[in-house]
Amino acid sequence: MSQTPFSVASEAQPTFADKGYAVLRQFYDAEADVAPIHEGIRVIVEGVCRKYGVVAPTATPHEAMTLAYPQLIATNRTWGGEIYDAVKQIPAFMRLVTNRANDEVFRALRPGSVPGIAAGGYGIRIDNPGEEKFRAHWHQEFPSQLRSLDGIVFWTPLLPLTADMGPVEIAEGSQAEGIVPVYEDDKGVGASGAYALHLDREQERLAKYKVVAPLTTPGDLVLMDFLTLHQGGHNRSRTPRWTIQFRYFNFAEPLGVRIGWRGSFAAGTKFADVLPELAVERGAA
Ligand SMILES: O=C(O)CCC(=O)C(=O)O
Numbered sequence: 001m002s003q004t005p006f007s008v009a010s011e012a013q014p015t016f017a018d019k020g021y022a023v024l025r026q027f028y029d030a031e032a033d034v035a036p037i038h039e040g041i042r043v044i045v046e047g048v049c050r051k052y053g054v055v056a057p058t059a060t061p062h063e064a065m066t067l068a069y070p071q072l073i074a075t076n077r078t079w080g081g082e083i084y085d086a087v088k089q090i091p092a093f094m095r096l097v098t099n100r101a102n103d104e105v106f107r108a109l110r111p112g113s114v115p116g117i118a119a120g121g122y123g124i125r126i127d128n129p130g131e132e133k134f135r136a137h138w139h140q141e142f143p144s145q146l147r148s149l150d151g152i153v154f155w156t157p158l159l160p161l162t163a164d165m166g167p168v169e170i171a172e173g174s175q176a177e178g179i180v181p182v183y184e185d186d187k188g189v190g191a192s193g194a195y196a197l198h199l200d201r202e203q204e205r206l207a208k209y210k211v212v213a214p215l216t217t218p219g220d221l222v223l224m225d226f227l228t229l230h231q232g233g234h235n236r237s238r239t240p241r242w243t244i245q246f247r248y249f250n251f252a253e254p255l256g257v258r259i260g261w262r263g264s265f266a267a268g269t270k271f272a273d274v275l276p277e278l279a280v281e282r283g284a285a
C-alpha cells in the first residue's frame with residue numbers, strides 16, 4: 001500500500017525541524033494534479049495571444065509557457081501581468097492549493113497545529129530570464145505573510161528546473177536565526193512591498209549557513225519554514241521559470257492568535273502596522 005501524505009511528511013519532519021526545509025519527491029501526481037494546471041495555462045496564453053493578435057505556438061502547455069509567453073511579453077510586458085493575475089484563478093491550481101494532502105503535510109510537520117491557508121498567499125511565479133526587479137531576494141517568509149510564526153511555504157515547479165533557471169536557494173538551518181529585523185529600500189529598481197524589504201546584516205547572517213538549491217521537477221514539493229532564509233535564484237537560462245507557491249499557517253500558534261492571523265503585503269497590509277517591532281532603520285541594529 002502506498003504511504004499516506006501524513007506518513008510521508010512525518011518521515012521528513014526531523015529533517016524539516018533541523019534544516020528548515022524538506023523536499024518531498026513526486027508528492028503530487030504530475031498527471032492528475034499538475035497536468036490540468038498546465039492545460040489551464042495553455043488555454044489562457046492561447047486566448048491572450050488571440051486577443052492581442054500575436055501569432056505564437058500554443059499547441060502544447062510547454063510551447064505556451066516557454067515560447068508564446070516570452071513572445072507576448074517581448075511585444076508588451078503588461079500582457080505578462082494579465083497572464084500572471086489570471087493563472088492563479090485556474091480551478092485546477094486552486095485544487096492543488098486546497099488539496100487535502102497539504103493539511104496532512106502541515107499537521108505532520110507542525111504537530112498539534114490547526115492548519116489554515118494564507119489568503120492571498122498563493123500564486124504562480126513567472127521569473128523571466130535576467131529580470132531582477134521581481135526576483136525574490138533573500139528573505140524570511142514571516143514578515144511578508146505573517147498569519148502565524150510557524151507557517152510553511154509550499155513550493156512546486158511547473159517546469160523541470162535546471163541549475164541555470166535559478167532554483168530556489170535555501171540557507172540550510174537558518175530558521176535558527178529566529179525573526180530577523182528588516183528595513184525598506186527599493187534598491188534603485190523601483191521594488192515595492194515585500195520586494196523592498198531587506199534583512200538586517202544579511203551577508204553576516206548568511207555566511208553562517210550552507211546554501212542549497214534543490215533541482216526539482218513537476219510533482220516535487222519543497223517545504224520551507226516561515227523563518228528559513230531563502231531567495232529565488234537568478235534565471236540565466238532562456239526559459240521563463242514557472243513555479244507555484246502557497247502558504248499554510250497555524251490557527252493555534254500564540255503569535256498568530258495575538259495578531260488575529262492578520263496577513264501582510266499580499267493582504268494589503270504593511271507588516272510594520274501589525275508588528276512594528278520587526279522594522280529597523282538601515283544599519284541601526
Ligand atoms: O523561487 C522563488 O522565486 C522564491 C519564491 C519564494 O520566496 C517563496 O516561495 O516564498
Ligand SMILES: [Fe+2]
Pocket residue numbers: 136139140141153230
Ligand atoms: Fe519566500
